[in-house]
Amino acid sequence: MSDILRIRNLDKWYGSYHALRSIELAVADQERIVVCGPSGSGKSSLIRCINGIESFQSGALEVCGIALKPEGGDLTTVRRNVGMVFQQFNLFPHMTVLENCTLAPTTARGMSLKEAQAVAMELLARVRVAEHAHKYPAQLSGGQQQRVAIARALCMKPRLMLFDEPTSALDPEMVKEVLDTMVALAHEGMAMVCVTHEMGFARQVADRVVFMDEGQVLEVAPPAEFFGTPRHPRAQAFLGDLLHA
Numbered sequence: 001m002s003d004i005l006r007i008r009n010l011d012k013w014y015g016s017y018h019a020l021r022s023i024e025l026a027v028a029d030q031e032r033i034v035v036c037g038p039s040g041s042g043k044s045s046l047i048r049c050i051n052g053i054e055s056f057q058s059g060a061l062e063v064c065g066i067a068l069k070p071e072g073g074d075l076t077t078v079r080r081n082v083g084m085v086f087q088q089f090n091l092f093p094h095m096t097v098l099e100n101c102t103l104a105p106t107t108a109r110g111m112s113l114k115e116a117q118a119v120a121m122e123l124l125a126r127v128r129v130a131e132h133a134h135k136y137p138a139q140l141s142g143g144q145q146q147r148v149a150i151a152r153a154l155c156m157k158p159r160l161m162l163f164d165e166p167t168s169a170l171d172p173e174m175v176k177e178v179l180d181t182m183v184a185l186a187h188e189g190m191a192m193v194c195v196t197h198e199m200g201f202a203r204q205v206a207d208r209v210v211f212m213d214e215g216q217v218l219e220v221a222p223p224a225e226f227f228g229t230p231r232h233p234r235a236q237a238f239l240g241d242l243l244h245a
């Protein structure tokens with residue numbers, strides 16, 4: 001299988017702060033990666049670089065064989081191939097659920113409104129929120145809004161989905177419905193890079209777990225290995241802290 005994402009020797013600074021250090025990561029088509037690590041370890045920065053919304057200073061980043069510019073902002077290429085779901089849903093509040101889902105396909109992909117609506121309704125049904133298509137985001141629960149955000153990202157027919165702590169802003173009772181949606185997506189073969197502390201999800205769907213600390217990738221291992229006997233002492237400490245949290 002070909003790589004859908006290739007990151008080589010990537011470094012990122014915020015001013016004088018070295019946030020990402022020599023990151024190397026390749027993700028194959030249909031592969032599921034879970035990224036974990038302590039707060040401030042650079043997980044969001046990495047995801048945001050992959051999505052083209054953050055710049056990086058050196059190294060190379062390729063999505064579907066297309067190199068992203070280090071200065072960021074190369075959004076057309078990225079939007080065609082990469083869907084992103086954020087912690088804070090990020091739906092447009094003044095648009096209905098359906099309008100949220102049809103905006104990018106009609107503007108960035110040149111789909112007709114009719115076609116975009118048909119695609120959106122199918123995806124909204126798949127994440128079980130089709131009956132809310134004509135409501136505004138504020139009229140939905142957090143879990144429903146996040147499932148809409150997933151459907152909205154899927155409307156662009158991405159080849160890779162990025163998730164940045166998609167369940168951490170949710171009330172506990174809504175976490176499962178969002179994770180179930182993500183598990184279903186993973187089982188359908190969607191390639192994903194998912195920042196999450198939901199280790200049950202990681203065990204269930206990840207092909208590999210990536211552990212980051214202080215801007216570095218310190219360990220990459222299949223879940224059975226990572227959760228069994230993580231090699232790096234800082235990964236061991238991180239998992240110990242999670243268990244006692």
Ligand SMILES: Nc1ncnc2c1ncn2[C@@H]1O[C@H](COP(=O)(O)OP(=O)(O)OP(=O)(O)O)[C@@H](O)[C@H]1O
Binds near residue numbers: 014019039044
């Ligand atoms: N826009 C920014 N300007 C300056 N520093 C930043 C900026 N964004 C992040 N940082 C710093 O870079 C480091 C990595 O942040 P990042 O958000 O990528 O970590 P994270 O692992 O996702 O953390 P968390 O789990 O808390 O979300 C942190 O020390 C953070 O303070």
